[in-house]
Amino acid sequence: KQEVTQIPAALSVPEGENLVLNCSFTDSAIYNLQWFRQDPGKGLTSLLLIQSSQREQTSGRLNASLDKSSGRSTLYIAASQPGDSATYLCAVKRGSNYKLTFGKGTLLTVNP
Amino acid sequence: GAVVSQHPSWVICKSGTSVKIECRSLDFQATTMFWYRQFPKQSLMLMATSNEGSKATYEQGVEKDKFLINHASLTLSTLTVTSAHPEDSSFYICSAQDGELSYNEQFFGPGTRLTVL
Numbered sequence: 001k002q003e004v005t006q007i008p009a010a011l012s013v014p015e016g017e018n019l020v021l022n023c024s025f026t027d028s029a030i031y032n033l034q035w036f037r038q039d040p041g042k043g044l045t046s047l048l049l050i051q052s053s054q055r056e057q058t059s060g061r062l063n064a065s066l067d068k069s070s071g072r073s074t075l076y077i078a079a080s081q082p083g084d085s086a087t088y089l090c091a092v093k094r095g096s097n098y099k100l101t102f103g104k105g106t107l108l109t110v111n112p
Numbered sequence: 113g114a115v116v117s118q119h120p121s122w123v124i125c126k127s128g129t130s131v132k133i134e135c136r137s138l139d140f141q142a143t144t145m146f147w148y149r150q151f152p153k154q155s156l157m158l159m160a161t162s163n164e165g166s167k168a169t170y171e172q173g174v175e176k177d178k179f180l181i182n183h184a185s186l187t188l189s190t191l192t193v194t195s196a197h198p199e200d201s202s203f204y205i206c207s208a209q210d211g212e213l214s215y216n217e218q219f220f221g222p223g224t225r226l227t228v229l
Contacts, residue, residue, distance in 0.1 A: 034217070043118075043205055044156075044220035066156040089155065100146075100207075100218060 002027045002094050006103035013080055014111050021075040021106045023090030028068050035064050035075050038091040038105070044089065048075070080110045114178035115139055116208045118221035126229055132227045133191045142208035146218065147179075150203040156158055162189045196228045197213030 003026045013019055032051050036044040036075040040089045048064040050073070052066070056065040063076040077084060087107050115138040125131050135145055145162050148156040154172055160181050162168040168181035178200075180192040188210075193200055207218040 028114075036220070041223075041225065043222040044207075046217060046219065049217050070146075091156075099158060099161070100156075104155040 002013060002092060002101045004090060004091055004092055004103035005104050006088075008106060009104065010107040010109075012109040012111065015080060015082060017080050017110075018076070018078050019108070020081055021077070021088050021090075021108070023073040023075070023103055024099075025092050026075075027032075027094060028071050029067065029094070031093045033064075033066055033073050033092050034100070035062075035073075036091065038087045038089060039089075044099045048106065059079050063107075077108075080108075082110045082112050084110050114210070114217075114219045115211075116206065116219045116221040117218075119225050120224060121222060122216075122227075123223040124227045124229065127197055127211055128195055128217055130194045131193055131196055131226060133193075133204055133206075133223055135189045135191070136210065137208040137210075137219070140208075141212045142189075142210060143186065144209045145205045146209070147181060147191050148205045148207070150205060154167040156205060159191075191217045193226065196226070198228045201226055201228045217220075 007022045026101045035047045038044050045094045050057050050066040061078040066073045087105040089105045091102045117136045119134045147159045150156045158171050159174045160168045160170045162181050162183040164183045164186050170176045183189040203223050207220045207224040209218050
């Protein structure tokens with residue numbers, strides 16, 4: 001059974017800092033990995049999707065890496081802003097049955 | 113593009129009543145839709161996978177007679193919580209996938225907050 005773990009559970013940083021969120025998964029046989037953002041009481045916004053054959057994806061100030069063999073992914077946020085405050089979720093798609101398995105998320109607070 | 117809507121965004125109902133939640137893909141055809149439930153400060157838990165024109169596949173522990181899912185068209189799936197009880201109060205989120213390829217991205221709706229009194 002695939003398990004996804006995100007560390008840390010919560011993170012508070014001052015504005016402008018660069019930061020890294022971590023995600024690990026137990027079964028390396030994945031099709032892809034996605035990073036999402038969730039604001040309080042809202043749905044999910046997809047940030048980055050990394051195919052199993054890729055090592056990283058970049059979008060603006062965000063960079064996500066994937067190391068399938070070690071079962072790890074990181075989300076790097078450069079020059080953090082208060083608007084980045086949200087819960088960040090990592091999810092892996094396992095096999096061909098389209099299911100996403102989610103981690104519990106990292107609650108990020110960026111202080112002005 | 114790739115917008116998924118949910119209706120209603122929130123609903124309060126009395127115990128014993130049934131509640132229907134709609135999930136629509138607005139600008140693409142979703143061959144597969146997914147229903148998740150999220151309890152406070154918890155992650156999303158998949159309830160069921162819905163394919164257009166066929167019966168939904170429920171995850172272990174999810175009562176299919178209580179959570180009725182209908183995927184009647186390529187743009188609409190509905191979740192009906194029958195005989196709702198306070199323990200069914202939760203945040204329900206749907207997602208939709210374009211096409212049949214396994215690596216296709218899932219696009220999520222804004223969620224529906226259900227409160228059962």
